[in-house]
Amino acid sequence: MNILEKIIADKEIEVKLRKKLIPIEQLEESVLFDRETISLSNKLKNSPSGIIAEHKRRSPSKSVINQDLNVFDVAKGYEKAGVCGMSVLTDGKYFGGSLDDLLIARASCKLPLLRKEFIIDPYQIVEARAQGADVILLIAAILSKDEIKYYSELAQSLNLEVLLEVHNEKDLKKSLFDSITMIGVNNRNLKTFEVSLETSKELSSIIPDDFIKVSESGISNVESIKELQQYGFKGFLIGENFMKTSNAGESAKEFIEKLEK
Numbered sequence: 096m097n098i099l100e101k102i103i104a105d106k107e108i109e110v111k112l113r114k115k116l117i118p119i120e121q122l123e124e125s126v127l128f129d130r131e132t133i134s135l136s137n138k139l140k141n142s143p144s145g146i147i148a149e150h151k152r153r154s155p156s157k158s159v160i161n162q163d164l165n166v167f168d169v170a171k172g173y174e175k176a177g178v179c180g181m182s183v184l185t186d187g188k189y190f191g192g193s194l195d196d197l198l199i200a201r202a203s204c205k206l207p208l209l210r211k212e213f214i215i216d217p218y219q220i221v222e223a224r225a226q227g228a229d230v231i232l233l234i235a236a237i238l239s240k241d242e243i244k245y246y247s248e249l250a251q252s253l254n255l256e257v258l259l260e261v262h263n264e265k266d267l268k269k270s271l272f273d274s275i276t277m278i279g280v281n282n283r284n285l286k287t288f289e290v291s292l293e294t295s296k297e298l299s300s301i302i303p304d305d306f307i308k309v310s311e312s313g314i315s316n317v318e319s320i321k322e323l324q325q326y327g328f329k330g331f332l333i334g335e336n337f338m339k340t341s342n343a344g345e346s347a348k349e350f351i352e353k354l355e356k
């Protein structure tokens with residue numbers, strides 16, 4: 096089994112358990128369920144920098160990135176830095192995150208929040224809504240075309256935006272639905288962890304213009320962003336580069352200042 100297959104096998108067990116513990120009807124009673132969501136795609140359209148900053152404690156590729164920062168400070172710091180949105184990893188076993196992280200981020204800032212999760216069941220989409228997310232990630236590599244259509248339409252009906260993640264042309268081909276606003280090209284191969292910004296550049300020309308292009312992973316300098324902007328990218332998802340420092344918000348602030356100069 097490769098790492099992605101392992102993550103999915105564990106996720107199936109986890110979701111089954113969660114569904115038993117908290118029935119979907121109960122999620123729909125959350126006070127956050129009817130809150131007005133905030134559009135990430137609108138922010139990206141109108142921003143010169145387009146940074147989506149991530150909260151990520153560890154990852155299978157890097158093990159520990161940072162266990163000392165608290166979500167409250169990170170969210171406040173990112174907001175102060177002027178990012179367009181915040182991504183919160185909610186997977187526990189492989190990334191050290193939780194749904195509580197999402198809830199705390201929600202309570203700490205007014206940024207659009209992306210629930211960064213391996214979504215394999217509609218239950219997790221309702222859960223994202225109930226815990227204060229504005230955007231969900233759908234990963235094309237782990238979903239069928241029918242699932243992508245169904246899940247993105249469900250998200251849309253809950254006023255959640257969808258960032259659809261692709262790794263190659265095959266992923267992209269099965270993912271072009273009206274219910275999706277943003278396409279994210281992951282520069283990291285989730286099976287081998289290899290990172291190459293070339294992936295974004297190569298796929299940029301075949302992403303139709305009606306989708307906002309986001310480049311994800313392995314971005315550590317403003318030069319890369321300036322280059323990717325030439326290929327039509329409007330959003331840039333950055334985790335480790337900020338999280339590995341002792342003050343993620345301050346790092347994001349310096350980065351954005353340099354980028355917008």
Ligand SMILES: O=P(O)(O)OC[C@@H](O)[C@@H](O)c1c[nH]c2ccccc12
Nearest residue numbers: 281311312313314332333334335336
């Ligand atoms: O820390 P980085 O290299 O800046 O990457 C952030 C983000 O793109 C990455 O965490 C990510 C992109 N897609 C994912 C899917 C699942 C888990 C994590 C991810």
